[in-house]
Amino acid sequence: MNVQRPLxxxxxxxxxxxxxxxxxxxxxxxxxxxxxxxxxxxxxxxRYTEAYLINWYSNVFPxxxxxxxxxxxxxxxxxxxxxxxxxxxxxxxxxxxxNADSIDAYMPEIPAEKNGKRVVCVGGGPASLTVARDLLxxxxxxxxxxxxxxxxxxxxxxxPSFRLPDRVLDEEVDRILDMGVEHRVGESVSxxxxxxxxxxxxxxxxxxxxxxxxxxxxxxxxxxANIHVGIEWLMSVSFDHLDAVGKRVIVLGGGNTxxxxxxxxxxxxxxxxxxxxxxxxxxxxxxxxxxxxAEGEDVDIWNNHVPLEFVHExxxxxxxxxxxxxxxYDADGKRSLVPTGEEPVLVPCxxxxxxxGQDNAxxxxxxxIGIDFxxxxxxxxxxxxxxxxxxxxxxxxxxxxxxxxxIRAVSHGHHAAISIDLYCQGxxxxxxxxxxxxxxxxxxxxxxxxxxxxVSEVDRHIVPHAEKGIALKDLHLEVELGFDEQLGFDxxxxxxxxxxxxxxxxxxxxxxxxxxxxCPVDCLNFIANGEEQDLRERVRVPATNTEQDLxxxxxxxxxxxxxxxxxxxxxxxxxxxRCPTNxxxxxxxxxIEAQARDTWRP
Numbered sequence: 001m002n003v004q005r006p007l008x009x010x011x012x013x014x015x016x017x018x019x020x021x022x023x024x025x026x027x028x029x030x031x032x033x034x035x036x037x038x039x040x041x042x043x044x045x046x047r048y049t050e051a052y053l054i055n056w057y058s059n060v061f062p063x064x065x066x067x068x069x070x071x072x073x074x075x076x077x078x079x080x081x082x083x084x085x086x087x088x089x090x091x092x093x094x095x096x097x098x099n100a101d102s103i104d105a106y107m108p109e110i111p112a113e114k115n116g117k118r119v120v121c122v123g124g125g126p127a128s129l130t131v132a133r134d135l136l137x138x139x140x141x142x143x144x145x146x147x148x149x150x151x152x153x154x155x156x157x158x159x160p161s162f163r164l165p166d167r168v169l170d171e172e173v174d175r176i177l178d179m180g181v182e183h184r185v186g187e188s189v190s191x192x193x194x195x196x197x198x199x200x201x202x203x204x205x206x207x208x209x210x211x212x213x214x215x216x217x218x219x220x221x222x223x224x225a226n227i228h229v230g231i232e233w234l235m236s237v238s239f240d241h242l243d244a245v246g247k248r249v250i251v252l253g254g255g256n257t258x259x260x261x262x263x264x265x266x267x268x269x270x271x272x273x274x275x276x277x278x279x280x281x282x283x284x285x286x287x288x289x290x291x292x293x294a295e296g297e298d299v300d301i302w303n304n305h306v307p308l309e310f311v312h313e314x315x316x317x318x319x320x321x322x323x324x325x326x327x328x329y330d331a332d333g334k335r336s337l338v339p340t341g342e343e344p345v346l347v348p349c350x351x352x353x354x355x356x357g358q359d360n361a362x363x364x365x366x367x368x369i370g371i372d373f374x375x376x377x378x379x380x381x382x383x384x385x386x387x388x389x390x391x392x393x394x395x396x397x398x399x400x401x402x403x404x405x406x407i408r409a410v411s412h413g414h415h416a417a418i419s420i421d422l423y424c425q426g427x428x429x430x431x432x433x434x435x436x437x438x439x440x441x442x443x444x445x446x447x448x449x450x451x452x453x454x455v456s457e458v459d460r461h462i463v464p465h466a467e468k469g470i471a472l473k474d475l476h477l478e479v480e481l482g483f484d485e486q487l488g489f490d491x492x493x494x495x496x497x498x499x500x501x502x503x504x505x506x507x508x509x510x511x512x513x514x515x516x517x518x519c520p521v522d523c524l525n526f527i528a529n530g531e532e533q534d535l536r537e538r539v540r541v542p543a544t545n546t547e548q549d550l551x552x553x554x555x556x557x558x559x560x561x562x563x564x565x566x567x568x569x570x571x572x573x574x575x576x577x578r579c580p581t582n583x584x585x586x587x588x589x590x591x592i593e594a595q596a597r598d599t600w601r602p
Contacts, residue, residue: 007529007530007531008528008529008530008531008535008561009529009530009531009532009535009550009552009561010552011552011553011554011561012549012550012551012552012553014439014503014551017435017437017591019549019551020437020439020499020501020589020591021033021435021437021589021591022548022549022566023498023501023548023549023566023569023589024036024037024498024499024589024591025073025076025077025078025498026073026074026076026077026078026087026089026498027073027499027591028076029072029073029075029076030058030059030072030073030407031072031407031408031410031411032058032059032060032407032410032411032414032593033058033435033591033592033593034054034055034058034059034073035054035058035499035590035591035592036073036089037495037497037498037499037500038054038499038590039051039054039055039092039093039096040087040089040092040492040495041492041495041497042054042096043092043095043096043488043489043492044452044489044492044493044495046099046485046489048095048096048099048100048101049100049101049103051095051096051100052096052097052100052103053100053103053106055093055096055097056103057592057595058593059407059410060126060129060130060133060172060176060410060413061126061155061172061406061410062093062094062096062097062172063094063097063098063168063169063171063172064155064164064168064169064172064406065090065093065406065407066090066091066092066093066094066095066096066097066098066482067090067094067163067164067168067480068155068159068163068164068406069090069093069405069406069407070256070287070405070406070407071089071090071287072407073089073090074086074087074088074089074090077089078496078498078570078571079494079495079496081567082455082457082496082570083457083459083460085459085460086460087460087491087492087494087495088460088461088463088483088491091463091482091483091491092483092488092491092492094482094483095482095483095485095488095492097168098482099485099488107175107179108136108137108179109137110136110137110179110180111137111138111139113139114139114140114141115138115139115140117139117140117141117201117202117424118140118141118142118143118199118200118201119131119135119140119141119142119143119200119201119202119203119204119420119424120142120143120144120145120195120198120200120202120203120204121142121143121144121145121204121206122145122189122195122203122204122205122206122207123144123145123146123147123153123205123206123207123208123397123399124144124145124146124148124150124151124152124153124173124183124185124206125151125152125153125154125155125206125207125208125397125409126153126154126155126206126397126406126409126410126413127153127204127206127396127397127399127400127409127410127412127413127416128144128151128153128204128206128396128397128413129144129151129173129176129177129413130396130409130410130412130413130414130417131204131206131396131413131416131417131420132144132176132177132179132181133176133179133413134413134414134417134418134595134596135417135420135421135596136179136180136181137179138421138596138597140421140424141182142180142181142182143181143182143183143184143200144177144181144182144183144184145184145187145189146183146184146185146186146187147186147187147188147189148185148186148239149185149186149239150170150173150185151173151177151183151185152169152173153206153208153397154208154398154406155169155173155406156169156173156238157231157234157235157238157239158231158234158235158238158257158260159260160234160237160238160260160263160264160267160475161238161475161476161478162263162264162267162471162474162475162476162477162478162479163260163478163479163480165476165478166476188364189364190364191364191366192364192365192366192369192393193366193369196369196392201392201424202392202393202394202420202423202424203392203393203394204393204394204395204396204416204420205365205379205393205394205395205396205399205400206395206396206397206399206409206412206413207362207399208397208398208399209358209359209360209361209398209399209402209403210231210358210360210361211358211359211360211361212229212230212231212232212257212354212355212357212358212359213229213354213356213357213358213359214229214354215252215307215354215356217307217308217309217310218308218309218310219309219310219311219312220310222310222312222315223310223311223312223315223316223317225315225316225317226246226316226317226350226351226352227310227317227351227352227354228351228352228353228354229353229354230251230253230257230258230261230353230354230355230356231257231355231358233261233353234257234260234261234264237264237268237475242268243268244268244269245265245268245269245270245350245351246269246270246349246350246351247269247270247271247272247350248270248271248272248348248349248350248351249262249265249270249272249273249274249349249350249351249352249353250274250276250320250347250349250351250352250353251265251273251274251275251276251352251353251355252276252277252307252352252353252354252355252356253275253277253354253355253356253357254275254277254279254283254284254285254286254303255284255285255286255355255357256285256286256287256290257355257358258275258277258286258353258355259275259286259290259291259293259294261353261355262274262275262294262299262353263293263294263297263299264475265351265353266297266298266299266472267471267472267473267474267475268475270351273298273299273300274299274300274301274302274347274349275294275299275300275301275302276301276302276305276307276320276322276347277301277302277303277304277305278304278305278306278307278325278337279303279304279327279335279337280303280304280327281301281303283327283335284303293479296465296468297468297471297472304324304325304326304327304337305322305323305324305325305345306322306323306324306325306337307320307321307322308320308321308322308323308344309321310352311346317349317350317351317352318348318349319346319347319348319349320346320347320349320352321344321345321346321347322344322345322347323339323344323345324339324340324342324344324345325337325338325339325340326338326340357403358398358402358403359376359377359402360376360377360378360398360399360402361377362377362379365379369390369393370388370389370390371388371389371390371393372388372389376402378400378401378402379395379399379400381394381395381400381401383401384415384430384432385415385416385419385429385430386400386412386415386416386419387419387423387429391423392423394416394419394420395412395416396409396412396413396415396416397409397412397413400412414593414595414596417595417596418432418433418594418595418596418597420596421596421597432594433594433595433597433598434594435591435592435593435594436590436591436592436594436598437589437590437591437592438589438590439501439503439587439588439589439590440587440588440590441585441586441587442500442586442587442588443585443586452493452497455496455520455570455572458490458493458494460491460494461483461487461490461491463480463481463482463483464480464481464482464483464487465479465480465481466478466479466480466481496570496571496572497571498571499588499589499590499591500571500573500586500587500588500589501571501586501587501588501589502551502564502569502571502573502575502576502584502585502586503584503585503586503587504551504553504562504564504583504584505582505583505584505585506553506554506555506556506562506583508581508582508583509553509556509562509581509583510580510581510583511526511556511557511558511560512580513526514578514579514580515574515575515578515579515584516540517578518574518575518577518578519574519575520570520572520574521541521568521569521570522540522541522568523541523564523565523566523567523568523569524562524563524564524575525538525539525540525562525563525564525565526556526558526560526561526562526563527539527560527561527563528559528560528561529552529555529560529561532550535550535552535563536550539563539565541565541568543565543567543568545567547567548565548566548567549566550563550564550565550566551563551564551566552564571586573586
């Protein structure tokens with residue numbers, strides 16, 4: 001006789017690694033899935049070298065990213081749902097990098113005898129360097145071709161040294177190059193066909209988005225001598241081709257490049273520097289902290305101003321004229337910028353830096369070699385395998401899908417390296433290696449755990465900065481001083497250890513509801529089963545965040561099920577401490593994203 005299962009949600013399969021992985025919000029949000037809580041705990045224990053190695057395995061450039069990452073992990077941080085501010089995950093990465101001992105002894109062994117396969121990476125940016133790092137331990141001969149005199153890509157050419165010192169970038173780039181890369185610098189690739197004729201087994205394109213967008217308004221040609229494309233201007237400053245700018249500077253654009261332009265201008269002669277944006281402040285693309293840092297250095301930001309013309313006299317730029325607008329939204333949320341009807345605004349200036357976006361440029365890739373390009377002149381690239389229509393050619397970083405950020409480029413490099421390795425072995429590229437994961441109890445006694453699990457309301461610590469008057473006089477003085485060891489420890493202790501999971505064993509439960517009574521956020525419920533939306537509405541605190549799953553047990557003796565809202569849980573362990581039968585346990589979940597053949601791990 002078949003027993004019909006009661007209607008409602010199926011029990012959660014905690015053997016599926018993606019369930020608990022999703023609960024570790026910071027790691028889930030990170031494109032390289034860096035085990036954030038693990039390295040933060042190590043920082044709290046002052047085990048900096050181990051913390052650095054965990055980062056280096058996942059994101060390759062801990063020192064760089066600890067200063068410049070776009071921080072997708074921080075908006076996801078659970079601490080931000082307890083207080084206003086998340087844990088300073090990015091700056092803690094820098095604590096590990098600044099305090100780690102040499103990691104040379106922990107580097108993967110590079111085979112002296114190669115496997116016979118040759119891979120070339122075009123461009124020496126973060127995506128290409130990641131591909132090289134992942135493939136070299138597998139015996140591949142890897143060539144990196146870089147048009148500039150040094151590799152690093154946009155990390156070197158577009159991020160000012162007052163944010164990213166050369167010594168930090170050089171150390172992490174050279175670590176990869178010293179693994180045995182054939183490094184061809186000062187060389188531009190002018191033909192993909194010619195490159196393919198060199199008989200490489202695979203080609204990886206990581207050339208970034210090297211073309212800055214220009215602006216076409218009246219006066220652009222006449223005043224060209226003092227109008228500069230932002231990323232090209234930053235590159236000129238970075239490579240010491242330019243060391244001065246006019247006293248009155250306008251920066252057009254509201255992204256991170258615009259913030260780097262205005263802050264650089266302040267250091268090389270700009271006294272009155274304005275960032276002028278056509279959009280409202282709340283829709284600016286720059287990271288909030290980048291905007292704050294710019295305003296902290298006395299940069300004025302004007303929103304809702306649309307460029308009308310460059311004003312010039314006898315070929316010399318004297319100012320820009322703008323139309324004032326306001327944002328209006330239709331029923332679908334689509335924005336329109338509507339003129340306010342006020343008189344145009346004239347802003348005097350000596351130089352204008354145009355930072356309104358970047359585009360890809362592939363004039364060197366012939367259009368008859370089997371690669372399809374879309375209407376934005378981007379190659380048709382598989383988002384998982386990073387392979388193009390030409391099976392031998394792979395893309396990554398900004399070259400694949402347009403401008404993003406360093407951490408995304410590293411992620412692309414990892415995925416591409418897996419694909420290149422599979423391709424060179426003649427294997428199916430969709431047969432991706434699985435992650436490594438496990439669950440280990442943190443129990444040290446009846447009600448004691450091996451991790452710090454007290455939850456307190458502690459404000460986020462402020463990163464010390466160099467004194468403004470000194471910082472603005474030195475283009476190469478790092479403006480953020482970073483956390484010292486004590487501040488690093490204090491900030492690390494704000495982490496809620498989201499990778500330590502509350503694991504429920506139904507057969508041990510006596511349904512005393514002690515865990516429900518003690519839970520500080522009311523995330524535990526013993527209720528009748530139902531469909532997901534029904535359960536989300538009937539739990540003690542409505543579970544409105546459908547992006548995070550519910551943890552549902554099998555049926556209990558009373559016919560109820562345990563339903564836990566994973567979005568609310570603080571991982572404090574009070575339920576496990578209170579439970580008289582050990583039905584609740586605190587277990588650390590480890591999730592490590594697979595890399596190419598995974599022959600090495602620190």
